[in-house]
Amino acid sequence: MFMSGLRELELRHLATLDAVASEGTFGRAAERLGYTQSAVSQQIAALERTVGGKVFDRPGGPRRVELTPLGAVVLDRGRDLIARVDALDDVLDRFRSGQVGRLTVGTFQSISSAVLPHLVARFRGQFPDVDIALFESDDDDELEAQLERGQTEVSFLVGGVDVATAAGFEARHLLTDPFVLIARPGQFGPGPGPVAVDAFADEPMIGQHENSCQLLNEAGLRAAGLDPSYVFRSNDNGTVAAMVRAGMGVAVMPLLCTEPEDPRTSLHPLDPPIPGRNVSIAWRAGRTLSPAAEAFVQLAIEVCADVVGELEFAH
Amino acid sequence: MFMSGLRELELRHLATLDAVASEGTFGRAAERLGYTQSAVSQQIAALERTVGGKVFDRPGGPRRVELTPLGAVVLDRGRDLIARVDALDDVLDRFRSGQVGRLTVGTFQSISSAVLPHLVARFRGQFPDVDIALFESDDDDELEAQLERGQTEVSFLVGGVDVATAAGFEARHLLTDPFVLIARPGQFGPGPGPVAVDAFADEPMIGQHENSCQLLNEAGLRAAGLDPSYVFRSNDNGTVAAMVRAGMGVAVMPLLCTEPEDPRTSLHPLDPPIPGRNVSIAWRAGRTLSPAAEAFVQLAIEVCADVVGELEFAH
DNA sequence: CAACAGCGATACTTTCTGCTCATGACCATC
DNA sequence: GATGGTCATGAGCAGAAAGTATCGCTGTTG
Numbered sequence: 001m002f003m004s005g006l007r008e009l010e011l012r013h014l015a016t017l018d019a020v021a022s023e024g025t026f027g028r029a030a031e032r033l034g035y036t037q038s039a040v041s042q043q044i045a046a047l048e049r050t051v052g053g054k055v056f057d058r059p060g061g062p063r064r065v066e067l068t069p070l071g072a073v074v075l076d077r078g079r080d081l082i083a084r085v086d087a088l089d090d091v092l093d094r095f096r097s098g099q100v101g102r103l104t105v106g107t108f109q110s111i112s113s114a115v116l117p118h119l120v121a122r123f124r125g126q127f128p129d130v131d132i133a134l135f136e137s138d139d140d141d142e143l144e145a146q147l148e149r150g151q152t153e154v155s156f157l158v159g160g161v162d163v164a165t166a167a168g169f170e171a172r173h174l175l176t177d178p179f180v181l182i183a184r185p186g187q188f189g190p191g192p193g194p195v196a197v198d199a200f201a202d203e204p205m206i207g208q209h210e211n212s213c214q215l216l217n218e219a220g221l222r223a224a225g226l227d228p229s230y231v232f233r234s235n236d237n238g239t240v241a242a243m244v245r246a247g248m249g250v251a252v253m254p255l256l257c258t259e260p261e262d263p264r265t266s267l268h269p270l271d272p273p274i275p276g277r278n279v280s281i282a283w284r285a286g287r288t289l290s291p292a293a294e295a296f297v298q299l300a301i302e303v304c305a306d307v308v309g310e311l312e313f314a315h
Numbered sequence: 316m317f318m319s320g321l322r323e324l325e326l327r328h329l330a331t332l333d334a335v336a337s338e339g340t341f342g343r344a345a346e347r348l349g350y351t352q353s354a355v356s357q358q359i360a361a362l363e364r365t366v367g368g369k370v371f372d373r374p375g376g377p378r379r380v381e382l383t384p385l386g387a388v389v390l391d392r393g394r395d396l397i398a399r400v401d402a403l404d405d406v407l408d409r410f411r412s413g414q415v416g417r418l419t420v421g422t423f424q425s426i427s428s429a430v431l432p433h434l435v436a437r438f439r440g441q442f443p444d445v446d447i448a449l450f451e452s453d454d455d456d457e458l459e460a461q462l463e464r465g466q467t468e469v470s471f472l473v474g475g476v477d478v479a480t481a482a483g484f485e486a487r488h489l490l491t492d493p494f495v496l497i498a499r500p501g502q503f504g505p506g507p508g509p510v511a512v513d514a515f516a517d518e519p520m521i522g523q524h525e526n527s528c529q530l531l532n533e534a535g536l537r538a539a540g541l542d543p544s545y546v547f548r549s550n551d552n553g554t555v556a557a558m559v560r561a562g563m564g565v566a567v568m569p570l571l572c573t574e575p576e577d578p579r580t581s582l583h584p585l586d587p588p589i590p591g592r593n594v595s596i597a598w599r600a601g602r603t604l605s606p607a608a609e610a611f612v613q614l615a616i617e618v619c620a621d622v623v624g625e626l627e628f629a630h
Numbered sequence: 631c632a633a634c635a636g637c638g639a640t641a642c643t644t645t646c647t648g649c650t651c652a653t654g655a656c657c658a659t660c
Numbered sequence: 661g662a663t664g665g666t667c668a669t670g671a672g673c674a675g676a677a678a679g680t681a682t683c684g685c686t687g688t689t690g
Contacts, residue, residue, distance in 0.1 A: 037666090
């Protein structure tokens with residue numbers, strides 16, 4: 001960025017130019033601006049040095065000063081400049097209060113369907129002028145990469161605060177999502193009661209491809225004494241459920257990945273329970289967030305607490 | 316004009332912000348701008364005070380600094396501001412050299428038809444981007460009023476430099492326009508030779524309404540021993556000529572008000588000649604003219620000298 | 631693990647800018 | 661010719677801005 005000979009131009013001088021032009025007198029302009037006449041005189045002189053010519057004709061005596069043609073040009077453009085600075089000030093005010101801005105959020109399928117609708121609705125209610133741009137991926141690494149590159153400002157991530165921290169992020173815990181068994185209705189008794197791991201030890205299983213969640217899932221099952229054998233894998237939650245409905249087998253999935261209202265499947269807590277997956281919201285460590293993002297994080301924590309409450313109530 | 320809390324915003328700081336953002340380092344930005352690292356550090360700190368928040372995240376160690384969301388907003392708008400300042404600098408450069416601007420000129424009929432075509436053509440050749448706005452009136456008082464009010468920057472006026480000066484203007488003499496007799500061809504001999512005042516002492520005369528030019532005209536005729544009696548008056552030069560052609564009488568008019576090429580009338584110098592009318596170009600005393608106006612005045616002087624030469628040659 | 635190198639922050643110093651105050655010069659008006 | 665209102669200007673002072681030197685932090689390297 002080259003700044004030309006007007007490098008030394010000062011906005012204050014333009015404001016003074018305007019005041020003098022409309023008041024007609026250095027003294028009255030000074031009064032209006034809270035300066036002394038001498039200060040105005042010096043400011044105009046400085047302005048005239050930077051623009052390279054007189055901006056006022058001073059007729060002498062008690063007559064009003066008047067803009068020279070050069071002064072008229074400078075004033076015309078100067079007013080525009082000052083208006084833009086004022087506009088910037090407006091924008092900054094609204095930005096600082098989070099009223100305006102652009103917020104990019106990384107997310108993944110289960111959060112998108114189970115949390116974001118409530119969260120975005122509440123957020124837009126409070127900050128209607130903030131643009132929200134979502135980036136959705138079921139690949140954790142990709143979410144982290146986008147976050148790392150600054151493509152997303154905050155991102156939902158699978159994993160606890162500790163793993164996010166280890167990856168160079170700062171994070172807040174949102175919820176722990178328990179693994180549940182998805183079966184056909186009646187397959188394990190009439191109600192949604194707990195099912196022991198042994199009870200489906202011989203069932204063929206549906207699962208996800210090997211992502212962090214699935215690994216946690218399988219590790220939990222093994223620790224509970226099960227050696228699952230998978231007949232089908234998909235990262236699409238709807239596909240997994242469809243496979244179960246079709247009788248291909250049963251699935252163990254995070255609760256948020258399921259559709260509890262669907263009568264064609266039956267959900268059961270595991271007995272004993274295996275460690276659930278953690279979901280957190282993260283951003284690059286040490287980076288200041290926009291006020292909108294700060295508010296979003298706070299709201300995410302609240303909304304997730306609500307979601308957890310509802311899910312527990314449902315069981 | 317209210318200047319908001321960003322009153323203290325300095326363009327220099329915005330340039331520094333940009334340099335740091337693109338260099339990634341305070342030190343390299345300083346090098347590029349010709350400052351020390353300390354100065355850049357202080358400038359950014361000052362900018363952060365005026366915008367009310369950090370514009371860079373400083374990760375510490377040898378890592379690059381990076382814009383905060385606030386900083387990104389400020390930089391975005393700041394670049395626009397600086398671009399506009401640069402544009403202003405451009406405009407001022409061209410304005411100072413007269414290449415751009417708006418020029419308002421007061422004129423009257425005979426100048427408009429006899430001088431302006433050449434003058435404007437030459438002027439536009441040299442300054443194609445200057446807008447010329449003409450204000451034409453045959454009323455001297457109105458021309459002076461427009462000039463006085465600043466509606467016109469320069470104006471052609473009937474009268475010598477002395478009378479313009481007395482009216483509070485500064486002026487340059489352009490030409491002295493001789494009075495000539497307009498008659499029908501052959502009415503006063505076969506050629507365009509001089510005609511004595513006595514020769515048309517009894518002719519009914521066509522003249523203008525009582526403006527400064529007409530008064531000078533009649534005073535000259537009386538001093539030469541003629542007591543003219545007017546049968547028709549019009550300020551429109553074409554109308555006067557038409558009346559002569561129609562045989563209503565003869566007219567004594569400034570040469571520039573005539574159409575020497577028209578074969579339906581015959582022009583004759585007066586013998587003895589009476590004092591011609593002076594034409595000058597004037598502007599408000601003590602007012603600085605735009606460079607374009609300065610050039611216009613200079614060009615007017617030259618073009619008028621040419622016009623006088625041609626007219627003398629025609630006789 | 632320790633030394634090193636790159637980076638920003640800051641205390642201190644110096645220079646310069648920008649303001650106020652006081653005064654001078656100018657001009658229209660009475 | 662005196663007067664009142666105007667802008668310019670010099671002196672003095674307070675504060676801002678830039679330079680110098682140094683500190684502390686962090687990632688890198690051997």
